[in-house]
Amino acid sequence: MSTTPHRIFGTSFASIHRLYVAKVERKGRTAAEVDEVVRWLTGHDEAGLAEAIADERDLETFFATAPSMNPNTALITGVICGIRVEEVEDPLMQRIRWMDKLVDEVARGKKMSSILRGSA
Template identity: 55%
Template structure:
């Protein structure tokens, strides 16, 4: 029996991006900071990211086509939705949760320098 992929894999990045931005803005942060996190994580340029958002690319395709997943992303640890990010076995789900964790850190007021593991 084949495993059914998680529903989030088929969701468009754009449909979640609006929620990331809204969460950040509620906490006094900006869309630019959200996009900076996404481009840092994936290696996309801002223009490429904007194209994926406009095209409503799903998460599976978005991460599969990422130019260069940042090697420092593996230093992202902690809980997201009650699960330790570093213990998630499914590679795509781990990438999505890395992004979720970084957006949470942004909303909690962490400096961009710390969020981007500099």
């Protein structure tokens, strides 16, 4: 079994954030909605999110410095990239997949109250 960390862990949050924003904007949604779901997931406030983007921190550091993961993350279920998010074993990869899933739901036009698992 390989102990090499997945290369996505070293990818900057800023680069992923740009891709998320481009994805949702193509579907008529906004960067503010991306930020809202990321803040809901990680507990980052607007300033913390802006700092994470500005300092180009990698995803591993982004999640390690997250103030508090949302207690409702267990309610995030479904498939992203062919993988059930609730079955991802690596905790960091699961957090990344949760974020992917939330942004995907924004892009698909789901209501924010549903995306935020009833806590909009």
